[in-house]
Amino acid sequence: MKPNQIKILKFGFNYGLITGGIGILYTVLLIFTNKLYDQSLTKSLTGLVLLILPVILAIVNFKKQNNNDLSVGQAIGVGIVTALTAALITILFTLILTNFIVPDFWDKSAEYNSMLMKQQTPNITAEQLQNKIASQRKLAWITYPFILLFNLAIGFITSLIAGIALKTTEKM
Structure with missing residues (x-):
């Protein structure tokens, strides 16, 4: 490997560790404020910013x-x-969170989603609701590859835009 490639890996890895750590702290904050299951736009945008900013800073x-x-x-x-790096840390932390820290995470998430579905679709039958929740539980595993793909997509788009904006132009 060329020295510049090692430098790129080192920078990315170090900032990925920082980004993953920030994500863990954010999740802990959500737990303590009882917002872990919340699906608000504010929560989503905050998580997105907490991924984008460290990529740009790196x-x-x-x-x-x-x-x-x-x-x-x-x-x-x-x-x-x-x-x-941030995605791998997030996946590892999510596995620990959902299996040890909050072992009933998927059940509580299903309850929360059930409540939301009842509010959004008041005429949903109990059977339809149970079927939707059962489907969501079966697909809980998709969370982990989604985290990886989402982080990579956002990381690519952010770094492409930042790279175009910050690139050094050749001097003549």
Whole structure:
């Protein structure tokens, strides 16, 4: 590996650890404020910002430490490694959360979703509601690959935009 590739991996990994740690702290805050099951737009946007900002900061700091030199490819590399590391930490923490910290997580989540469905669709029958909740429980495993794919997609888009905005133009 070239020194620059190692530098990209190091930056991405370190910022990914920070991003994953921030995500864990955010989840702990949600637990203590009884908002863990909340599906509000504010919660979703906050989580998104907590992923996007560290990716941008990683790219900006990479450029600073690289003699103010940055290519779009380097930005994407730093962003993808950051997002991948954060995703793996998030997946590991989610497994620990749902199996040990809050072992009845999926049951409580189903209750919350059931309540929301009743509010949104007042004329839903009990049988239809039970079928929807049962389907959701069967698909709980999809959470883990979704976290990975979502983080990678957001990391790629963010790093592409940041890379285009921050790239160093060649001097003539």
